[in-house]
Amino acid sequence: MAKQSDAFIKKIQEGYPSSGSLFLGCGKFDGDTFPEAKVQIPLSTLNRHGLIAGATGTGKTKTLQLLTEALSEHGVPVVLMDIKGDLSGLAAKGEENDKIKERTKLLGVDWKPTIYPVEFLSLSKEPGVRLRATVAEFGPILLSRILELNETQSSVVSLIFKYCDDLGLPVLDLKDFKKALQYINDEGKEELEKEYGTVSSQSVSIILRKLMDLESQGGDEFFGEPSFDVEDLTKIESKKGKISIVRLTDIQTKPRLFSTFMLSLLTEIYANFPEEGDLEKPRLVLFIDEAHLVFDEASSDLLKQLETMVRLIRSKGVGIIFCTQSPTDLPKEILGQLGLKVQHALRAFTANDRKAIKTASENYPETDFYDTKEVITELGIGEAFITALSTKGAPTPLVHTLLAPPQSRMGTLTEKELETLIGDSDLVKKYESTLDRESAHEMLSKKMETIAEETESAEEEETGTKKPKSKRAKEKEDPSFVETLSKNPLAREVGRTVAKEVTRGLLGMLGVTPKRGSRRKKTGLFGF
Known part of the structure; x- marks a missing residue:
């Protein structure tokens, strides 16, 4: 022994x-x-x-x-x-x-x-x-996998990221991403199809339901x-x-x-x-x-x-x-x-x-x-x-x-x-303090309001009657979505910050990605 x-x-x-x-x-x-x-x-x-x-x-x-x-x-x-x-x-x-x-x-x-x-x-x-983490930092590939989307739905997510990246729309939290989905499914469908191709309303609806499920588990607290x-x-x-x-x-x-x-x-x-x-x-x-x-x-x-x-x-x-x-x-x-x-x-x-x-x-x-x-x-x-x-x-x-x-x-x-x-x-x-900067949700909401007002004006001209302007409309008198975005220094700065993070998702989650603080040239619609 x-x-x-x-x-x-x-x-x-x-x-x-x-x-x-x-x-x-x-x-x-x-x-x-x-x-x-x-x-x-x-x-x-x-x-x-x-x-x-x-x-x-x-x-x-x-x-x-x-x-x-x-x-x-x-x-x-x-x-x-x-x-x-x-x-x-x-x-x-x-x-x-x-x-x-x-x-x-x-x-x-x-x-x-x-x-x-x-x-x-x-x-x-x-x-x-x-x-917390921003939706932009997640990127389309990881977000699609977390939501368990199929190939077609995942391609819609990638398209949304690309669209927001090109326009310098910061996608920071879930309400930003949801607003982008709603916009391209409604007012922005024609605009999107010209540049990026068609998007199925059924796919958008499924993605929105999956996002609601993630929100119910606390995703709205995590993203931001x-x-x-x-x-x-x-x-x-x-x-x-x-x-x-x-x-x-x-x-x-x-x-x-x-x-x-x-x-x-x-x-x-x-x-x-x-x-x-x-x-x-x-x-x-x-x-x-x-x-x-x-x-x-x-x-x-x-x-x-x-x-x-x-x-x-x-x-x-x-x-x-x-x-x-x-x-x-x-x-x-x-x-x-x-x-x-x-x-x-x-x-x-x-x-x-x-x-x-x-x-x-x-x-x-x-x-x-x-x-x-x-x-x-x-x-x-x-x-x-x-x-x-x-x-x-x-x-x-x-x-x-x-x-x-x-x-x-x-x-x-x-x-x-x-x-x-x-x-x-x-x-x-x-x-400890949550930041809620002007991002895709606010920018697209303004554009949707502008579109609604333009539609209303067209109807007035056609019928010959004029409805009184709302208080919101009087305050805005916004020339155009593109001009506002291009002139807004905060939007430009946030756009630059988010753009470098979006690259991770677009090139693949495990590819070569820029680190925080790095710079890259961007050739989107507004030069971001």
Whole structure:
């Protein structure tokens, strides 16, 4: 038995070197914990993505917290998707208790209560930094995929973007895009057909209904200005990586909005971060809790886009770690790209459970020390099977690990603590005010009013009767839509800003796209 334990310790020490690594815990074999068998994940491999899986109540959230703390300690910024609302404790010191003392003694490590730098973000009206993106930044391809449109409907979306781009009409929020759809379906149909071709009224109606569905899930809150700058996710504070917690407790009933946000965030990161290749440590790591929400209702087209993004984004120095109950919650194409795997216990209550356990055990490297299928059902709380990638790109040995306890609070912040942190945030102040500049909605509304007045005047001439002018008409006396737009400095400036973002959608979401602040020549109707 002693020879077997010595061989186990040697295997773990060779497979998990300490240099440039995150300490997660120590290996267990035959019921004993060996402090010499430290399980340490190479920082340089965390842009190869990962998985934390296990049944409810087995300690997944604490593992996520432990990994986040270790990354922050090494100066790596982290983004957490907090759907259950139980990760805010990272912003407060942990409290030592008998269980923590017992565990740290078994591991042979010190434990120190620690506060980590945390920023709270929100997709909705919950307190925190408001996360927004403009429709123009999304582009036609991504917007079409989120709305699950067919090829014909997607071509209409691309046409709308091109039309608004050529005329310098800023499409910033959903009401801008809806107004553009309504305009080309009514007053602007003849004008559009001359330059761009015909548009089916049926396609427009379907797109409008899909937009209403997205609005009902909170899309009207997400789309708009000021647009969130992803560089604000990469801050370092007191040598620790900033932890950005996206509060998503109200998102479980809104899977479409969650998928929209995730793809938008990944796309923005891909478009704006420089190519990094393999670094000594990642530039940013994202944790997606309850990851099945991203995939459950996603179309095959959207899943393909996510798969592509997961594969490509690691070249930007970005890692993604999915957290869910079973590895089978993830598409096999994405599961095959994950280097780090942390498997907590699975429970065999039903035939489906036993099938899932068999499938999960087959996803891990073979080992001489464990019966993987049996042990996976016997893991205790705060224990997990772990395998990662070595610095050479090969899988590390599978090891039954007793995980270290987090050093921040394992509970949540009080309402008062949360209010204080959010109130002191500079980023909250930066993004708290919603901008509603003159954009496509207002500009097209004015044009539609002008058309209505011209129609009214024509009818008056034909009938020989004159209706009194409305107060609005008297105030306007607008010479023409084109002249107004060309003379409006705000419209010209916003047009230039949006035009460079629209290129992303027109050329393809993953093509070469201009970064924020870049300039390009535009040869549209108004020279934008």
